[in-house]
Amino acid sequence: MMTDGSILDAFFEECEDLLVALTEGLSDMRDGQADDETVNAVFRAVHSIKGAAGAFSLEDLVGFAHTFETVLDEVRGGRLDADENLLRVLQRAGDVLSDLVDAARNDTPADQDQVAPVLDDLKSFLGDEGVVEEEFVFEALTLSFDEPAAPNRYHVTFSPGKEFYATGNDPLLIIRALQELGNTTVEIDTSGIPDTFEGYDWASGYLSWKIDLEGPQNDLPILEVFQFVEDLCDLKVSNIETDDPADIPVPFIADEPEQVEPSDTVAPIEIASEATTPEPPKPQKKPTTEKQAKRSNATLRVDPERVDRLINAVGELIINQSVISQRLEEAALPNSSDLFADLDDYKLLAREIQEGVMAIRAQPVKPLFQRMMRIAREAADATSKDVTLLTEGEGTEVDKIVVERLADPLTHMIRNAIDHGIETPDDREAAGKKRDGVLRLTASQRSGSIVIEIIDDGAGLNRPRIKEIAIEKGVIAPDAQLSDQEIDHLLFAPGFSTAKEVTNLSGRGVGMDVVKTAITALGGRIAISSVRGEGTTFSITLPLTLAVMDGMIIFVGGQTMVVPITSILETIRPTDADLSPIGLSSHLLRIRGDYVPIIDLADRLGTPPCKKALTDRVLLLIQTETVAQCALVVDDIFDQRQVVVKSMQGNYGEIAGISGATILGDGKIALIIDPEAIAASAPSLQGQNAMQQEDPIHVTS
Amino acid sequence: MSLPEEANQSKQLEFVTLVAGGQNFCIEITQIREIRRWSPVTILPHSPSHVLGVINLRGAVIPIIDLAEKLGFAKIEPSERHVIIISAIEERIVGLLVESVSEILGVSPDMVRETPRNSEDPTTRATPGIIPVGDDMTKVINLAALLPDQGQVAA
Numbered sequence: 118m119m120t121d122g123s124i125l126d127a128f129f130e131e132c133e134d135l136l137v138a139l140t141e142g143l144s145d146m147r148d149g150q151a152d153d154e155t156v157n158a159v160f161r162a163v164h165s166i167k168g169a170a171g172a173f174s175l176e177d178l179v180g181f182a183h184t185f186e187t188v189l190d191e192v193r194g195g196r197l198d199a200d201e202n203l204l205r206v207l208q209r210a211g212d213v214l215s216d217l218v219d220a221a222r223n224d225t226p227a228d229q230d231q232v233a234p235v236l237d238d239l240k241s242f243l244g245d246e247g248v249v250e251e252e253f254v255f256e257a258l259t260l261s262f263d264e265p266a267a268p269n270r271y272h273v274t275f276s277p278g279k280e281f282y283a284t285g286n287d288p289l290l291i292i293r294a295l296q297e298l299g300n301t302t303v304e305i306d307t308s309g310i311p312d313t314f315e316g317y318d319w320a321s322g323y324l325s326w327k328i329d330l331e332g333p334q335n336d337l338p339i340l341e342v343f344q345f346v347e348d349l350c351d352l353k354v355s356n357i358e359t360d361d362p363a364d365i366p367v368p369f370i371a372d373e374p375e376q377v378e379p380s381d382t383v384a385p386i387e388i389a390s391e392a393t394t395p396e397p398p399k400p401q402k403k404p405t406t407e408k409q410a411k412r413s414n415a416t417l418r419v420d421p422e423r424v425d426r427l428i429n430a431v432g433e434l435i436i437n438q439s440v441i442s443q444r445l446e447e448a449a450l451p452n453s454s455d456l457f458a459d460l461d462d463y464k465l466l467a468r469e470i471q472e473g474v475m476a477i478r479a480q481p482v483k484p485l486f487q488r489m490m491r492i493a494r495e496a497a498d499a500t501s502k503d504v505t506l507l508t509e510g511e512g513t514e515v516d517k518i519v520v521e522r523l524a525d526p527l528t529h530m531i532r533n534a535i536d537h538g539i540e541t542p543d544d545r546e547a548a549g550k551k552r553d554g555v556l557r558l559t560a561s562q563r564s565g566s567i568v569i570e571i572i573d574d575g576a577g578l579n580r581p582r583i584k585e586i587a588i589e590k591g592v593i594a595p596d597a598q599l600s601d602q603e604i605d606h607l608l609f610a611p612g613f614s615t616a617k618e619v620t621n622l623s624g625r626g627v628g629m630d631v632v633k634t635a636i637t638a639l640g641g642r643i644a645i646s647s648v649r650g651e652g653t654t655f656s657i658t659l660p661l662t663l664a665v666m667d668g669m670i671i672f673v674g675g676q677t678m679v680v681p682i683t684s685i686l687e688t689i690r691p692t693d694a695d696l697s698p699i700g701l702s703s704h705l706l707r708i709r710g711d712y713v714p715i716i717d718l719a720d721r722l723g724t725p726p727c728k729k730a731l732t733d734r735v736l737l738l739i740q741t742e743t744v745a746q747c748a749l750v751v752d753d754i755f756d757q758r759q760v761v762v763k764s765m766q767g768n769y770g771e772i773a774g775i776s777g778a779t780i781l782g783d784g785k786i787a788l789i790i791d792p793e794a795i796a797a798s799a800p801s802l803q804g805q806n807a808m809q810q811e812d813p814i815h816v817t818s
Numbered sequence: 819m820s821l822p823e824e825a826n827q828s829k830q831l832e833f834v835t836l837v838a839g840g841q842n843f844c845i846e847i848t849q850i851r852e853i854r855r856w857s858p859v860t861i862l863p864h865s866p867s868h869v870l871g872v873i874n875l876r877g878a879v880i881p882i883i884d885l886a887e888k889l890g891f892a893k894i895e896p897s898e899r900h901v902i903i904i905s906a907i908e909e910r911i912v913g914l915l916v917e918s919v920s921e922i923l924g925v926s927p928d929m930v931r932e933t934p935r936n937s938e939d940p941t942t943r944a945t946p947g948i949i950p951v952g953d954d955m956t957k958v959i960n961l962a963a964l965l966p967d968q969g970q971v972a973a
Contacts, residue, residue, distance in 0.1 A: 433877045676861055722863035768910050769872065769881040773864055778872065778879045786860040786874050 128169050130418065131345075132218045133484075135162040136211070140487045143211050147204050153193075159207075160189040166214065168341055175221045178214075181232060184239045185210045197242060206238045212491050269332070271339060274353040276309070276325030281349035283320065292326065294342045299332020325351075421517070424477050431467075431474045432665070432761035438467045439758075439782035471665065479514035482560045482569070485524060486511050489558055492528050496535040503542055503553035504535050513560035515567050519639055519659055523569070526632040530571050530655055531556065533629065538575035538653050548650065550574065566683075569657040578647040580604045587613065605645040609633040637793060640666065640683060642740070658683070666762055668779070668789065669737070670755040674724025677787045678751075679760055679779055680737060684792045686746065688754060689736040696731055706736060706748045713738065717750045721774060721795050739792045747796050762789065831927055833949065835920040835956050836903065839891025841941075842956040843916075844923060844949065849905045849961055853919055856900040870896065870915060875904065882913040888964060890940040907961045923956070925949055930958060 142159035145151045167182035188207070191197035199207075213235045220227040273295065277288055295301055309323040330339065336354045343352055442460055450456060486508045493506035515523075539545075539554035546552055557572040580601060587593045587607045599607075607613060611630040636643045641659035660666055660683060668679035669688075689695070689708070696704045697712065705712040715736065719726055729752065736748040760779035765772060765788075776791035833844035834853075859871030859882050868887040872879050882902060887893045894900060894915055902913040930947045947958035 429877070436877065724861070724863060763877075763879050765872075765879060768879060768912065769862070772862055775863065778860075780874045780877065784874055785858075786872050786879055788860065788862070 125173060128173060129218065129222045131169065132166055135166050136215045136218065137484050137487065138162045139211050139214070140490070143204070143208050144487070144490065146199060147208065151199075156189065156193045156199075160186065160193050163189055163214065165344065166218070168337075168344055170221070172341065173221075177227050177232070178217045178221050181210075181217055181236060182214060184236055184243075185214060188239050188242050191243065203242060206235065206242070208494070209235045210239055212495075269335070269356060271330045271336060272353075272355050273328040273330060273339060274325065274351075275328065275343075276306075276351040277322050277346070278350055279318070279321045281346055282322050284349060286346050286349065288322070288324075288326065291342060291346065292328065295328055295330055295339065298338050298342070299330055301331070302329040304328070419477070421478075424474070427474050428478070431471045432763075434467050435471060435665075435759070435761055436780045436782075436784075438463055440784055443782035475516070475665070476514070478517045480517050480520050481512050481514050482520060482523075483511040485520050485527065486558055486560070488524065489527055489531050492531045493535060493556060496532045500536055501541070502535060502539055504539055504556055505553055506531070506556045506558060509557065509559040510561045513562055513567060515560075515659065519567075522635060522639055523657075523659075526635040526657075527558075527569075527571075529629070529632050531558070534571055534573040534575070534653070534655075538573040540576050544576075548576075563658075567659045569659065571655045571657075572652065573654075574652040577649040577651055577653055578605060578608075578645070579649070583607055605647060608645065609643070640681065642683065665759055666789075667757065668760045669757050670781070670787070671718075671735075671737070671751040671790075672753040672755065673722065673751050674719040674726070676724060677755075677781060677785065678718075679787050679789045680749070680751075680792060681776075681789065682757060684739050686738040686740050689738060689748065691732055691736055693732060704731060706738075708738065708748075711746075713746050713748050715748045715750055716795065718790070718795065719750075719752070737792075739796060749790075749792065749795065760787075760789070829927075830924045831930065833923045833925070833956070833958065834903070835923050835951075836885075836901075837917045837920065838894075839886035839889060840917070841891075842920075842951075842954065843885075843889075843945070843959050844956045845903065845905060845914075845959050845961065847922065849907065851904040851906055851911065854902045854904060854913075856896045856898060856902055856915065867893070873902075873913060875911070875913075878911065880904065880911050880913050882915055883965070885914040885916050885959075888940070889944060905961055907965055910965075912961075912965060923949065923951065933957070 139159055139162040142151070142155050142162065145155050146159070163182050163186045167179055167186055170178040170182060185207075188197065188203075188210075192199050192203070197203065213232050216231060217227050275288070275291065277286070281288075292301075292303055296303075304327045306325045306327055307323075309325060311317055311323065336356065339354050340347070343350070442464070445456060445460060490506055490508070493504055497504040534556055535554075539556065540548065540550075542552040545554065555574050557570070559568075559570045559572070561568050583604050584593070584599065584607070587604075587610065588595045588597075590613065592607060592610045592613060593599065608629045609632070613629065633643055636657055636659070639659055641657055643655060643657050645653065645655055647653040667682040669682055669685055671678050671680055689706070691706060695707050696715075697707055699705050704715045706715050707713075715731070717726070731750065735751050735754050737751060737754075738746060738748050740746055760781075763778045763780065763786075765775065765778055772788075774791055774795045775788045776794070777789045778786050779789055781787050832847040834847055834850055835842060835844040837843070857873060859873050861871045862869060862881070865871075868884045870882040870884055872881050874880075884894050884896075885903075894917060896915055899918075901916055901919050903916060903919065904911060904913050906912075930949055933942060933945055933948050935942065941957070944959055944964040945957040946960050946963070948955050949958060
């Protein structure tokens with residue numbers, strides 16, 4: 118059995134989906150793309166949250182959701198016009214609702230200062246009537262069985278569809294739950310079972326149940342029993358006394374409508390059948406198809422650990438495949454051997470499986486982008502600027518972990534763009550631009566990487582000012598000569614803030630370096646381009662997945678190692694002319710007029726130094742987190758291939774300069790170099806960039 | 819009538835005996851996952867000298883530790899004849915390089931005596947118990963004390 122905690126977890130997971138549907142619906146409504154079904158979907162989302170929250174006695178949430186729902190109901194019923202004013206309030210209400218869900222999940226008290234004004238705004242759209250009605254329904258939701266009022270009789274027809282069983286539901290549990298609500302008479306309707314076994318669908322339950330229930334005051338407790346399966350079955354609830362088909366908020370899906378027609382073989386409850394006949398399933402055809410189209414997007418909830426296990430296994434498969442291909446090469450078989458063709462097939466299949474498994478973890482960035490909508494809205498309000506956030510490529514899929522870890526950096530960047538990037542409406546007008554600024558958030562996939570761009574049409578970077586501040590703060594030397602690109606990168610220096618005064622919005626100037634660190638931790642890179650007066654573009658390049666990466670196989674001090682391709686700008690075989698000695702043992706690499714420090718990887722890793730001359734070795738030009746580039750000396754480079762990343766931390770612990778390990782085709786382990794850490798450990802870089810930590814960590818000492 | 823007690827008594831502890839630094843040691847069998855021949859390791863940078871490197875054990879990255887050196891003896895010069903004991907210390911899997919593995923020793927719990935403490939050398943610290951075997955004795959290694967936490971191993 119599930120514990121209380123896991124039921125609650127399931128509820129919050131459900132809430133997440135519902136909140137996404139809510140935000141989606143609201144933004145459709147704002148964009149004027151809404152039809153009745155959109156409003157219904159928004160209403161349903163709020164209603165479902167309220168219903169489930171009621172079951173857990175999350176009263177703040179229920180109370181707010183109820184008012185929200187009541188307003189939506191008015192909109193749905195055409196009694197309230199969804200004008201701009203109302204939509205603004207609804208959107209706020211959506212934000213508050215998600216805050217309340219978060220508060221309930223973290224078990225922290227909700228911020229009433231946030232909730233109360235929105236609640237008042239919502240109520241202002243309702244007459245007194247609506248508020249009174251609220252109290253009544255709210256009471257009913259607490260599922261109190263202690264006050265046996267005059268028993269009401271309900272008739273429930275319940276026909277689970279194929280999906281119901283396929284998702285592991287058990288009609289018995291449902292019926293038991295109904296029995297908890299009051300006295301029941303349950304009758305099974307077997308008329309749906311086909312007479313012959315020909316064409317019999319073994320996965321379908323052909324049974325339906327007719328349940329007479331005595332007790333609950335209204336139909337809400339009954340509907341709640343069906344809350345999580347209502348899409349999966351055909352359900353009718355009617356009050357026998359009044360013969361009034363209950364108002365069920367969700368249009369049902371008749372998966373197999375022919376089976377769920379009220380059957381005339383069930384004589385004893387003919388009355389009830391009659392009561393339901395005025396509402397045969399057929400008129401609902403349209404919502405059915407629409408809903409089904411939506412459901413094809415339905416998600417499968419899987420414990421992430423299972424997926425991780427699968428990913429590990431696939432990692433092994435990839436390694437195994439490279440082991441086999443290496444063995445075959447060593448076996449020196451004739452090239453015509455069929456084995457090679459088979460091996461190629463194996464390779465393709467393994468790659469395909471790997472992509473498939475990775476795709477399980479991949480998630481569209483859409484929910485993330487929707488959160489950013491809210492961030493942008495709030496930031497624009499706080500700074501009294503008019504900003505429209507446009508999103509593109511919301512369907513782009515990224516590894517779940519990447520999506521999660523992107524939230525904070527993106528929030529920072531959106532706020533920064535609005536706070537510092539986009540000018541005030543007056544300034545914009547003076548500059549001959551439209552009063553409202555446009556911020557574009559785009560995601561796209563480019564050859565194995567995900568590129569996320571944040572593009573504002575603001576003032577662009579004020580480079581002289583950035584340099585001024587950097588000098589002021591001692592980040593760079595007063596006489597430093599920096600290229601535009603290097604000045605731009607100063608933004609990522611720790612403790613750097615360009616805003617003349619610190620606003621409470623974009624924080625205390627810790628923002629951008631934190632952003633950079635977060636992106637780097639994801640194996641990504643961030644770049645800035647800016648045109649004065651026209652705007653700034655931040656582009657984040659991220660690997661598709663964290664579990665597999667493209668690596669350059671290198672040879673250092675007798676060991677095979679891997680350097681992530683993403684950090685390598687180019688590989689160079691230096692000639693004497695490219696190398697300028699500095700001091701006794703160090704050299705600088707001259708490349709396109711620039712001088713770049715050379716770091717001997719063997720030296721940094723404490724492996725025996727290579728006796729070979731620099732010109733016989735290979736340099737990897739690396740873009741590091743700091744402004745400077747540097748060149749890593751390796752003994753040789755072999756190959757570029759996809760490697761499965763293994764963590765070192767489980768059994769050993771962290772090693773300076775090493776980010777992980779991988780297993781090569783020969784079954785040997787190769788360490789994966791962390792170029793950033795290697796570069797940061799380089800004494801030569803420490804001196805050059807005073808912006809580095811005050812007390813440099815000499816990892817190699 | 820004390821059946822459970824009887825069952826308890828008959829429940830023996832089992833140890834794998836091994837030789838490291840020319841002396842006899844043993845490790846409780848429940849801490850041992852498997853025993854393998856020595857195979858070349860991948861050297862880790864900045865590692866303490868008793869950490870030989872890492873090996874690939876069916877896809878997992880396992881650090882290999884020279885048990886003799888860790889216990890204060892001279893470094894083992896690993897060759898094909900040497901043995902790696904793959905053992906589990908809580909959640910961690912570690913390989914211990916030893917000179918050889920001898921036998922499985924079954925003893926009742928009361929045969930394990932506390933090591934008399936006279937000096938605080940690394941060997942005594944890592945061996946809280948001893949088991950007399952014939953004229954000789956073997957020392958029980960407490961792996962958790964030998965390799966306390968990750969920070970220590972990682973240096």
